[in-house]
Amino acid sequence: MLPWSRVPRALTALLLTAAAVLFPTATATATAAATAAAAPAADARPSTGWNDYTCKPSAAHPRPVVLVHGTFGNSVDNWLGLAPYLKNRGYCVFSLDYGRLPGVPFFHGLGPVEESAQQLAAHVDKVLTATGAAETDLVGHSQGGMMPRYYLKFLGGAAKVNALVGIAPSNHGTTLSGLTRLLPYFPGVGDLLNEHTPALADQVVGSDVLTRLNAGGDTVPGVRYTVLATKYDEVVTPYRSQFLDGPGVRNILLQDLCPLDLSEHLAVGLFDRIAFHAVAGALDPAHATPTTCAAVLG
Numbered sequence: 084m085l086p087w088s089r090v091p092r093a094l095t096a097l098l099l100t101a102a103a104v105l106f107p108t109a110t111a112t113a114t115a116a117a118t119a120a121a122a123p124a125a126d127a128r129p130s131t132g133w134n135d136y137t138c139k140p141s142a143a144h145p146r147p148v149v150l151v152h153g154t155f156g157n158s159v160d161n162w163l164g165l166a167p168y169l170k171n172r173g174y175c176v177f178s179l180d181y182g183r184l185p186g187v188p189f190f191h192g193l194g195p196v197e198e199s200a201q202q203l204a205a206h207v208d209k210v211l212t213a214t215g216a217a218e219t220d221l222v223g224h225s226q227g228g229m230m231p232r233y234y235l236k237f238l239g240g241a242a243k244v245n246a247l248v249g250i251a252p253s254n255h256g257t258t259l260s261g262l263t264r265l266l267p268y269f270p271g272v273g274d275l276l277n278e279h280t281p282a283l284a285d286q287v288v289g290s291d292v293l294t295r296l297n298a299g300g301d302t303v304p305g306v307r308y309t310v311l312a313t314k315y316d317e318v319v320t321p322y323r324s325q326f327l328d329g330p331g332v333r334n335i336l337l338q339d340l341c342p343l344d345l346s347e348h349l350a351v352g353l354f355d356r357i358a359f360h361a362v363a364g365a366l367d368p369a370h371a372t373p374t375t376c377a378a379v380l381g
Contacts (some may be wrong), residue, residue, distance in 0.1 A: 089211060091117065102160050106174065106317060109189065112326040113168040117211050118216070118281060124224070132166070132167065132168075133150075133162070133166040133167070133170050133176035133177060133178060134172065134176075134178060135175070135179050136177075136213040136214075138175035138176075138214065139175070139214060139215065140175050140214055140215075140216050141173055141176075143173055143174070143288070144172075144173050144174045144366075144367065145216065146216055146219055146220045146245055146366075147174070147175040147176070147177060147210050147211070147214045147216055147219050147220075148169055148174050148175065148176050148177070148191075148219070148220050148221075148222055148366065149177050149178070149179070149183070149203075149206065149207060149210055149219050149220070149221050150162045150166060150176065150179075150222050150223070151178075151179070151203060151221060151222070151223035151224070151227030151228070151230065151231055152178065152181075152191065152192055152222070152223075152224060152227050152229075152230030153192055153224040153226050153227045153228075153352065154178070154182075154192040154193065154225055154226045154282055154283065154286070155190045155191075155192060155193070156190075156191065156192055156224065156225075156227070157180050157189055157190070157191050157192075157235075158179055158180045158191075159178070160189075161178075161224055161227075161352060161353070161362065162178050163353070164354040164355075164356075164359065165222070165352070165359055165362065166178060166351050168356070168359045168363070169222075169359075169362075169363065169366075172363060175214055176367070177206075177210050178223075179202065179203065179206040181194070181199040181202040181206075181230075182195075182198070182199040182226075182282055184279075184280075192226050192227070192282055193280050193281070193282050193283070194281055194282060195281040195282065195285060195292075195309045196226075196230050196281075196282060196285040196286075196292045197233065197292065199226075199230050199236075199282070200230055200231070200233040200234040200237070200238055201235050201238065203230065203231060203240075204234050204238045204239070204240060206268075207219055207234075207240065208243075209242055211243060213217060213278075217243075218243055218245040218258060218274065219244055219245070220242060220243060220244070220245050220246045220247075220366050221244055221246070221247045221248070222247075222248045222250070222351035222362055222366075223247070223248070223250065223252065224250045224251060224252075224351075225250070225251055225252065225253055225318070225319065225352065226252075226253055226282060226286060226349065227249075227250075227252075228248075228249025228250055228251065228252025228253070228254070228310070228325075229249065229252045229253045229254050229286070231244075231247055232247065232254070232263070232296055232301075233296055234302050235247065235306055235371070236296065236303050241303045241304070241305050241306050242305075244306055245305070245306070245307065245367065246306065246307040246308070246309065246365065247306055247308050247309070248308075248310075248311070248325075248353055248362050248365045248366065249308070249309070249310045249311065249325070250311045250358060250362070251311070251312060251313065251316055251318070251319055251322075251325060251348050251351050251352060252310060252319070252325050253286045253319045253325070254297075254301065254310070254324065254325050254327055255288065255297060255318045255325070256286055256287055256288035256289065256290060256293045256324065257288065257318060257320055257322040257324070258287075258288055258320055259318065259320065260317060260320045261320075262287065263287045263289055266287070268342055275358070285307070288324075295367035300328070300329055301328050301329045301332070302326040302327060302328075302329030302332060303332060304330075306331065307331045307333075307365075307368075308327050308329070308331055308332045308333070309332075309333045309334075309335065309361075309362075309365035310325055310326050310327055310332070310333070310334045310335065311335050311351070311358050311361055311362070311365075312325045312326065312334070312335070312336055312337065313336070313337045313338065313344065313346050313347060313348070313351045313358075314336060314337075314338050315345060315346065315347045315348075316347060316348045316349055316351075317348055318347075318348035318349075319348060320336070322336075335356060335361060337351065337355070337357060337361070340357060340374045340376075340378075341357050341375060341376035341378070342373070342376075343376050344358075344374055344376070356378055356379045356380045356381065357374060357375075357376065357379060359378075360374045360378035361374045361378075367379070379381045
């Protein structure tokens, strides 16, 4: 056990390692894009990319897709791969920043899950109003695959959402390969997590948020759920904790689709085209084609 005086150092090392190694980092390109997206009139400007509020869903893809980033992610960095992939296939695609903490730029998804779900609810309403659609589909990575379930269950989201696709979602919490199991041995560390990065504490196995979220069943009626997991996930562990139980659920292990897929937690959301193909299939199951290793070429 570490001496008590070294607890803050250990916690800092854990958080910095998670941020620097396991999650998206802000690039100069992303910074510029995020600044442009935050401009007062940005939503009114036509765009050739995603977050084009002039986009009207087609008959082939009648629901707009809202992308929900993960912990330490943002609306740009997390979706530099998947957003264009879906946009090029005819979807109206939108993303949001949620869970911002004061004085912390670029790295979001850190606020309390309940508050983040409220921000998602407001964003869905904004997208539905702009597009004229009756429902949306949600695609989220990591916390972004779990947090929308709070919106669906407690904030009336089920009436406005057709499908939720979670990519490596923290549905039943994580131990970070057992690291979070050490928290009871370090008095005060849990309080630091709650005070400074509530979303991390909310995603620890057995947290109050997850207990309430999963009480009485993992799903709500009327929503289709798809979970995409990789057995090489080193963040949401064990990886099978990502899977959901209930009607309308499809749990997919990517290695069952392509044994050669070695993607871990970060890669599966950022640039794994096998996962992207499976996402597209989950959004439009009536026209889905089998996902195989050949999806990397599509």
